[in-house]
Amino acid sequence: xxxxxxxxxxxxxxxxxxxxxxxxxxxxxxxxxxxxxxxxxxxxxxxxxxxxxxxxxxxxxxxxxxxxxxxxxxxxxxxxxxxxxxxxxxxxxxxxxxxxxxxxxxxxxxxxxxxxxxxxxxxxxxxxxxxxxxxxxxxxxxxxxxxxxxxxxxxxxxxxxxxxxxxxxxxxxxxxxxxxxxxxxxxxxxxxxxxxxxxxxxxxxxxxxxxxxxxxxxxxxxxxxxxxxxxxxxxxxx
Amino acid sequence: xxxxxxxxxxxxxxxxxxxxxxxxxxxxxxxxxxxxxxxxxxxxxxxxxxxxxxxxxxxxxxxxxxxxxxxxxxxxxxxxxxxxxxxxxxxxxxxxxxxxxxxxxxxxxxxxxxxxxxxxxxxxxxxxxxxxxxxxxxxxxxxxxxxxxxxxxxxxxxxxxxxxxxxxxxxxxxxxxxxxxxxxxxxxxxxxxxxxxxxxxxxxxxxxxxxxxxxxxxxxxxxxxxxxxxxxxxxxxxxxxxxxxxxxxxxxxxxxxxxxxxxxxxxxxxxxxxxxxxxxxxxxxxxxxxxxxxxxxxxxxxxxxxxxxxxxxxxxxxxxxxxxxxxxxxxxxxxxxxxxxxxxxxxxxxxxxxxxxxxxxxxxxxxxxxxxxxxxxxxxxxxxxxxxxxxxxxxxxxxxxxxxxxxxxxxxxxxxxxxxxxxxxxxxxxxxxxxxxxxxxxxxxxxxxxxxxxxxxxxxxxxxxxxxxxxxxxxxxxxxxxxxxxxxxxxxxxxxxxxxxxxxxxxxxxxxxxxxxxxxxxxxxxxxxxxxxxxxxxxxxxxxxxxxxxxxxxxxxxxxxxxxxxxxxxxxxxxxxxxxxxxxxxxxxxxxxxxxxxxxxxxxxxxxxxxxxxxxxxxxxxxxxxxxxxxxxxxxxxxxxxxxxxxxxxxxxxxxxxxxxxxx
Numbered sequence: 001x002x003x004x005x006x007x008x009x010x011x012x013x014x015x016x017x018x019x020x021x022x023x024x025x026x027x028x029x030x031x032x033x034x035x036x037x038x039x040x041x042x043x044x045x046x047x048x049x050x051x052x053x054x055x056x057x058x059x060x061x062x063x064x065x066x067x068x069x070x071x072x073x074x075x076x077x078x079x080x081x082x083x084x085x086x087x088x089x090x091x092x093x094x095x096x097x098x099x100x101x102x103x104x105x106x107x108x109x110x111x112x113x114x115x116x117x118x119x120x121x122x123x124x125x126x127x128x129x130x131x132x133x134x135x136x137x138x139x140x141x142x143x144x145x146x147x148x149x150x151x152x153x154x155x156x157x158x159x160x161x162x163x164x165x166x167x168x169x170x171x172x173x174x175x176x177x178x179x180x181x182x183x184x185x186x187x188x189x190x191x192x193x194x195x196x197x198x199x200x201x202x203x204x205x206x207x208x209x210x211x212x213x214x215x216x217x218x219x220x221x222x223x224x225x226x227x228x229x230x231x232x233x234x235x236x237x238x
Numbered sequence: 239x240x241x242x243x244x245x246x247x248x249x250x251x252x253x254x255x256x257x258x259x260x261x262x263x264x265x266x267x268x269x270x271x272x273x274x275x276x277x278x279x280x281x282x283x284x285x286x287x288x289x290x291x292x293x294x295x296x297x298x299x300x301x302x303x304x305x306x307x308x309x310x311x312x313x314x315x316x317x318x319x320x321x322x323x324x325x326x327x328x329x330x331x332x333x334x335x336x337x338x339x340x341x342x343x344x345x346x347x348x349x350x351x352x353x354x355x356x357x358x359x360x361x362x363x364x365x366x367x368x369x370x371x372x373x374x375x376x377x378x379x380x381x382x383x384x385x386x387x388x389x390x391x392x393x394x395x396x397x398x399x400x401x402x403x404x405x406x407x408x409x410x411x412x413x414x415x416x417x418x419x420x421x422x423x424x425x426x427x428x429x430x431x432x433x434x435x436x437x438x439x440x441x442x443x444x445x446x447x448x449x450x451x452x453x454x455x456x457x458x459x460x461x462x463x464x465x466x467x468x469x470x471x472x473x474x475x476x477x478x479x480x481x482x483x484x485x486x487x488x489x490x491x492x493x494x495x496x497x498x499x500x501x502x503x504x505x506x507x508x509x510x511x512x513x514x515x516x517x518x519x520x521x522x523x524x525x526x527x528x529x530x531x532x533x534x535x536x537x538x539x540x541x542x543x544x545x546x547x548x549x550x551x552x553x554x555x556x557x558x559x560x561x562x563x564x565x566x567x568x569x570x571x572x573x574x575x576x577x578x579x580x581x582x583x584x585x586x587x588x589x590x591x592x593x594x595x596x597x598x599x600x601x602x603x604x605x606x607x608x609x610x611x612x613x614x615x616x617x618x619x620x621x622x623x624x625x626x627x628x629x630x631x632x633x634x635x636x637x638x639x640x641x642x643x644x645x646x647x648x649x650x651x652x653x654x655x656x657x658x659x660x661x662x663x664x665x666x667x668x669x670x671x672x673x674x675x676x677x678x679x680x681x682x683x684x685x686x687x688x689x690x691x692x693x694x695x696x697x698x699x700x701x702x703x704x705x706x707x708x709x710x711x712x713x714x715x716x717x718x719x720x721x722x723x724x725x726x727x728x729x730x731x732x733x734x735x736x737x738x739x740x741x742x743x744x745x746x747x748x749x750x751x752x753x754x755x756x757x758x759x760x761x762x763x764x765x766x767x768x769x770x771x772x773x774x775x776x777x778x779x780x781x782x783x784x785x786x787x788x789x790x791x792x793x794x795x796x797x798x799x800x801x802x803x804x805x806x807x808x809x810x811x812x813x814x815x816x817x818x819x820x821x822x823x824x825x826x827x828x829x830x831x832x833x834x835x836x837x838x839x840x841x842x843x844x845x846x847x848x849x850x851x852x853x854x855x856x857x858x859x860x861x862x863x864x865x866x867x868x869x870x871x872x873x874x875x876x877x878x879x880x881x882x883x884x885x886x887x888x889x890x891x892x893x894x895x896x897x898x899x900x901x902x
Contacts, residue, residue, distance in 0.1 A: 011686050011689070011690065013686075013687070013690035013719050013722070013723055014686065014689055014690050014693065016690075016715065016719060017689075017690050017693035017694050017697065017716070017719065018693065020693075020694070020697045020712055020715070020716065021693055021696060021697045021700065024697060024700050024701065024704075024706075055682060055767050056767070057766045057767050057769060058769060058814075060767075060812075063812070082681065082682050082685050103685050103686075103688075103689045104685065104688045104689040104691070104692035104693070105689060105692060105693050105696070106692070106696065107696035107697075107699065107700055110696075
């Protein structure tokens with residue numbers, strides 16, 4: 001199986017621990033101690049997932065991200081940021097990073113990020129519908145999987161149309177566990193939500209992963225809509 | 239001889255008045271006696287001679303006229319002749335007798351009214367070839383000057399005329415003359431006695447008065463009348479402007495001011511005055527001038543003494559006068575008592591070294607003139623002790639002085655406790671600000687070991703959760719790594735705590751590489767993340783310097799962050815081609831340790847270079863810096879007796895050369 005993963009970090013102890021942990025998850029690990037080495041390893045090995053630290057001397061993680069995206073725009077790059085450094089995380093998302101995790105790295109966060117990446121890869125491979133619309137009692141639910149990017153715009157617009165056609169009192173944007181977004185995706189969502197508010201539609205968000213909930217809060221989307229833990233919570237809300 | 243000496247001694251102890259008086263008297267007496275003797279001798283001898291001449295004249299006259307009568311043997315005529323001569327007017331008192339003898343010595347005639355004394359006949363014979371003979375003869379207990387003159391007829395002597403002059407008559411005449419003369423001399427002495435008495439009084443009275451006034455002045459009584467003669471209504475020295483204004487120089491008063499070439503004299507001096515008169519009057523005037531000068535100087539002296547006493551007493555800082563021989567406190571002002579907590583009685587006489595031991599060698603240094611231009615010494619930030627040995631910090635000035643005729647030093651003390659506290663607060667604030675600026679980097683730095691620890695423990699937890707067992711190698715690797723990372727985190731925290739802690743006041747011997755190492759622990763990685771490389775050249779076995787580790791950390795921290803800012807101003811961190819490096823070099827230099835910190839930043843323009851250590855001077859944008867970093871750095875380095883020199887080339891970089899003197 002192709003579960004190759006590249007880890008770029010200037011901290012040797014961190015690399016050592018990544019090697020142990022990721023091996024326990026069953027990955028084949030390639031490590032690089034700096035950005036240049038990492039790019040070289042990416043070219044050579046073409047791993048499915050790249051984990052890179054952002055703060056590194058000489059060539060930092062942002063630069064590495066840019067170069068990798070130049071080589072392969074579909075590469076799953078997860079950036080590792082200092083604890084709570086959301087500015088850097090958003091900067092990375094704007095550069096098409098698919099996810100981010102905080103340092104110190106929590107096992108749960110790591111495994112979920114890896115799982116999301118796996119799922120996104122699987123979705124991309126199966127060419128499955130990334131956005132589906134569902135009609136439940138009292139609401140139209142848009143389920144979003146994979147990555148919301150600039151390319152998602154027509155799909156999202158079409159899905160919204162279908163949801164409106166259902167004429168339910170509210171629309172729930174349900175983000176799947178694997179869902180990710182980048183800068184363009186965030187702009188798209190913001191525009192969509194502003195448009196819905198102008199129309200007087202009740203839109204809310206549910207099922208968002210912890211990481212992206214934080215991002216939504218920071219970029220201001222959380223101010224436009226109410227974000228619920230799950231669909232049930234959203235439906236239960238008055 | 240000894241009697242003469244005694245007299246001189248006794249004379250010397252006489253008062254001037256008696257000296258002059260007795261001297262004049264003795265001299266006048268001596269002269270009078272001399273005159274008396276000379277006059278008496280002249281008068282007596284000339285009177286006697288005159289009387290004898292008269293007697294001779296009578297004898298010759300008789301001899302001339304009596305010759306004929308003798309040849310004629312007309313003896314009655316001869317007798318009447320000698321009677322006539324003997325009884326003529328006053329002669330009868332003078333002439334006792336006249337008699338004539340012939341060649342054979344027979345008496346031819348005589349005027350005696352009694353029988354002719356036979357011993358008289360041959361008592362006085364005129365020798366041949368003589369024409370006169372004089373001899374004192376005694377006739378019946380009466381002294382008589384007998385004058386014999388020969389009577390001649392042609393060449394032949396035919397007889398002799400004897401004229402007797404009464405000696406008692408002559409003596410009575412002489413004694414009368416002597417009495418008159420003695421009276422005259424006495425009268426002169428009396429007059430001179432009176433005159434000399436008056437003259438001595440005239441001379442000595444002002445002198446006695448001067449003496450009396452001088453005695454009064456010595457006792458400090460300056461209010462006595464000074465005029466020796468009549469009152470001088472026009473002389474009012476209190477109207478002299480220099481008398482009222484003690485700042486005004488007047489050469490009459492102040493000879494020393496003449497050297498300063500600033501002396502001036504009023505056109506009409508109301509004070510200085512010489513009246514015409516004899517020496518006594520002039521002496522009196524001079525004396526009066528002198529007394530007024532003294533009076534004025536006493537006034538000035540008192541004023542000056544009061545002025546300096548009040549300065550001493552009201553000064554805001556403690557001042558001590560310390561005897562150089564035994565370091566006893568000779569005087570101290572009230573502020574000294576207040577600050578040190580001693581009573582004045584306790585301070586006086588106690589050893590100054592109990593308050594501050596730093597000044598032990600000051601006396602020697604100032605005495606040898608090694609105290610610099612003013613001869614004073616300055617000790618900044620030394621430890622003094624209050625009563626009860628409570629220490630506090632002071633700055634001390636010590637200046638040499640002569641106090642009550644002894645070598646002493648004046649020690650002025652400034653309490654700088656508050657200043658030092660303020661300094662410490664400013665330094666601490668600067669440090670906290672630096673810490674704040676560094677907090678993001680420090681958080682990142684701490685996050686690294688935490689991350690490794692977290693991941694190691696998560697690995698073990700995962701294994702445990704999944705019911706798997708980690709291999710002994712994996713387990714060992716995790717445990718060792720966790721332990722190492724905990725140490726690493728602890729070191730960062732310790733360094734931070736050491737840096738943030740308030741510095742102790744006491745200096746210690748330290749190796750300058752130690753604080754540099756501590757600062758590098760904090761900033762190194764962060765700078766490297768900014769793409770700044772370090773070139774370290776730290777000398778080994780450097781001589782120790784006297785400083786505080788914490789403060790030195792702050793110095794190097796400030797210099798390193800400034801270097802980073804300068805580099806960031808010159809190039810971007812992402813610019814791969816830019817020269818971005820900081821060099822740190824430490825080495826032993828003559829008498830101390832040198833530290834060079836160089837950067838490849840923008841450099842410092844020349845017009846800014848001399849202002850760079852001023853507080854609140856900053857080239858950074860408002861809000862970026864307070865402008866205290868280098869001022870604090872400079873203050874700290876100076877505190878350790880060190881120096882900072884800057885070499886900067888705008889566009890190429892800056893090097894800070896620090897020098898610390900080594901401790902012994």
